[in-house]
Amino acid sequence: MMYKRISALVISSLLFVACGVQPNASKGIEVSIDLTDVDQDMLTVTHNPGKIKTESIKFYIPKTVPGTYDLSDYGQFVQEMVAYDYEGKTMPVVQNDENTWTINNATELDKISYKVNDTYDIDDEGGVFSPAGTNIEEGENYMLNLHGFVGYFEGHQEENHQLKITRPLDFKSASSLQIASRDTIDQKVTDAYMTSRYFGLIDNPIMYGKLSKTTFDIQDMVVELSVYSPNNKYTAEDLKPSMEKMVQAQKSFLGKIDNTPLYSIILYLSDMEKTDATGFGALEHHTSTTVVLPEMMSLEQLEESMTDVVSHEFFHIITPLNLQSEEVHFFDYNTPKMSQHLWLYEGVTEYFANLFQVNQGLITEQEFYDRMAEKIQTSQGFNDEMPMTELSENILSEDYKDQYYNVYLKGALIGMTLDIRLRELSDGDQGILKTLKTLIDKYGKNKPFQDDELISEIVKATYPEIQNYFDTYITGSTPIPYEEFLNKVGLEYIQKQKQTEFFIDGETPFIDVNTKNNKIFFRKAYPLHSTFKELGVKPGDYIKSVNGTEYKLHNVRAMISASFRWNSGDDLTMVVERDGKEIKLEGKVSRPTTTSFEIEAKDVPKDSAAYRLREAWLKS
Numbered sequence: 001m002m003y004k005r006i007s008a009l010v011i012s013s014l015l016f017v018a019c020g021v022q023p024n025a026s027k028g029i030e031v032s033i034d035l036t037d038v039d040q041d042m043l044t045v046t047h048n049p050g051k052i053k054t055e056s057i058k059f060y061i062p063k064t065v066p067g068t069y070d071l072s073d074y075g076q077f078v079q080e081m082v083a084y085d086y087e088g089k090t091m092p093v094v095q096n097d098e099n100t101w102t103i104n105n106a107t108e109l110d111k112i113s114y115k116v117n118d119t120y121d122i123d124d125e126g127g128v129f130s131p132a133g134t135n136i137e138e139g140e141n142y143m144l145n146l147h148g149f150v151g152y153f154e155g156h157q158e159e160n161h162q163l164k165i166t167r168p169l170d171f172k173s174a175s176s177l178q179i180a181s182r183d184t185i186d187q188k189v190t191d192a193y194m195t196s197r198y199f200g201l202i203d204n205p206i207m208y209g210k211l212s213k214t215t216f217d218i219q220d221m222v223v224e225l226s227v228y229s230p231n232n233k234y235t236a237e238d239l240k241p242s243m244e245k246m247v248q249a250q251k252s253f254l255g256k257i258d259n260t261p262l263y264s265i266i267l268y269l270s271d272m273e274k275t276d277a278t279g280f281g282a283l284e285h286h287t288s289t290t291v292v293l294p295e296m297m298s299l300e301q302l303e304e305s306m307t308d309v310v311s312h313e314f315f316h317i318i319t320p321l322n323l324q325s326e327e328v329h330f331f332d333y334n335t336p337k338m339s340q341h342l343w344l345y346e347g348v349t350e351y352f353a354n355l356f357q358v359n360q361g362l363i364t365e366q367e368f369y370d371r372m373a374e375k376i377q378t379s380q381g382f383n384d385e386m387p388m389t390e391l392s393e394n395i396l397s398e399d400y401k402d403q404y405y406n407v408y409l410k411g412a413l414i415g416m417t418l419d420i421r422l423r424e425l426s427d428g429d430q431g432i433l434k435t436l437k438t439l440i441d442k443y444g445k446n447k448p449f450q451d452d453e454l455i456s457e458i459v460k461a462t463y464p465e466i467q468n469y470f471d472t473y474i475t476g477s478t479p480i481p482y483e484e485f486l487n488k489v490g491l492e493y494i495q496k497q498k499q500t501e502f503f504i505d506g507e508t509p510f511i512d513v514n515t516k517n518n519k520i521f522f523r524k525a526y527p528l529h530s531t532f533k534e535l536g537v538k539p540g541d542y543i544k545s546v547n548g549t550e551y552k553l554h555n556v557r558a559m560i561s562a563s564f565r566w567n568s569g570d571d572l573t574m575v576v577e578r579d580g581k582e583i584k585l586e587g588k589v590s591r592p593t594t595t596s597f598e599i600e601a602k603d604v605p606k607d608s609a610a611y612r613l614r615e616a617w618l619k620s
Contacts, residue, residue, distance in 0.1 A: 347411015428616030
């Protein structure tokens with residue numbers, strides 16, 4: 001998953017600044033959802049598990065799902081759980097915790113039903129990342145990330161699942177999960193889907209509603225693009241040219257690594273004028289991607305964001321979708337054990353999402369260098385000595401959550417420097433993509449590797465010297481010497497001081513907004529500039545007031561605007577909240593500066609080793 005949120009502050013700044021189908025399989029577990037029967041903004045879900053052979057059985061709604069690396073507790077959205085016996089009488093149901101229910105005398109259980117609320121119209125969405133969230137908007141749109149609706153019976157996850165969804169006749173559907181059968185009665189249609197295991201539902205989100213759709217063919221793969229635009233600002237056809245260009249470039253870059261016949265891109269555009277989805281980004285699946293972005297974006301901004309987030313999710317085809325550890329393959333939705341290799345699943349994927357663009361001519365070499373330089377700069381706001389395997393394995397722990405975003409920063413930089421080192425050892429012939437293809441040939445999506453053995457497998461597939469790279473920079477705590485690696489490919493790594501604005505560095509804000517309480521805070525993921533450091537500000541501080549004026553989300557633009565009128569030497573007073581205590585900071589305004597990291601190409605001869613290595617790295 002690309003856990004890449006476009007923050008509430010960024011949106012404010014924009015305003016200010018401008019499983020395969022098995023139709024012949026037995027029904028197994030039967031689940032039904034009727035989209036035409038909405039009760040107080042909730043849908044009813046019914047489960048028929050077939051004959052239960054144990055005296056007691058547990059029913060679970062996922063606590064977390066693959067790709068999110070967070071505990072979302074989807075059971076919080078479930079109400080009125082009712083069990084029925086074969087005579088239609090209700091049976092006792094005991095709720096053990098937020099996501100678990102127990103049914104005794106289970107041999108008499110016929111079915112269960114419960115109501116589910118959605119996440120998009122709840123403040124802070126219950127802490128759920130929007131692309132993994134749900135929407136129930138009667139007569140308009142239903143975002144069915146099925147882990148938010150469909151649970152599982154203990155010990156029955158590997159059974160066939162049949163899902164029946166009843167919808168209005170005029171609704172369109174978007175999913176890579178194919179409809180096995182369809183029945184129409186009056187103005188209602190019931191679509192039936194079949195999967196060989198519970199994971200098939202989790203891995204195949206479905207969006208229903210008043211959608212626009214289009215398709216295009218790329219090298220024997222059909223790409224289906226579906227768009228929900230609440231105010232009809234955009235259609236799928238508007239985004240088709242840029243998406244077609246992007247996917248074509250990705251397929252050309254990857255070569256024969258994927259044989260997916262259908263790939264579905266599902267885009268939900270959020271209406272910022274009402275309570276709606278606010279966690280912007282995307283979530284990957286084997287054959288689809290769900291994307292949530294603000295409808296207020298210009299077409300150019302939307303195309304740029306779609307290129308970045310969808311390309312990242314598509315590259316998950318490499319890992320973890322085709323190369324994964326046992327922790328990922330046998331994912332436990334309610335007591336998850338995390339892999340040590342988040343640096344690979346998310347970091348290297350993010351690296352590929354940028355590398356392919358320069359490789360295929362979508363961006364210039366300098367634009368690629370600028371992106372990598374920005375990642376270096378932003379990663380400095382995190383603990384640079386924390387081993388990435390330690391961070392990955394403990395990512396669900398409160399002590400490590402604040403470091404999560406560094407996976408997309410330092411993780412991508414690991415991809416870059418490891419790629420350069422592999423190219424150096426192979427005289428330009430073997431990079432990280434070729435290495436991962438070798439491992440995919442050995443393992444693939446149905447044969448997971450053991451978590452502790454991945455690094456030794458990479459070393460076996462490459463060179464003994466690569467073990468030292470892992471020992472030093474990934475399992476070890478040594479910061480990566482970027483200048484040393486970039487010098488190998490004839491690039492110059494430059495650090496210098498540059499002037500910036502007080503609250504925004506170019507297009508990157510120093511601040512963000514907590515959507516739970518609308519408070520403004522200084523980001524931990526971006527280094528502070530000189531003025532606020534001198535004032536005594538700490539990353540994570542909440543802003544209570546500046547020069548006597550209180551600020552929250554509703555007037556954040558006024559705060560930014562006021563800062564443009566500050567002059568050097570002016571008095572500056574800021575009240576912040578830190579660890580639950582108010583602290584008054586006083587000082588003088590000074591012209592803010594921050595450390596800039598830049599990467600530039602040296603003027604090296606074309607017959608030099610550095611030039612040849614750079615060409616192999618970026619263009620082969």
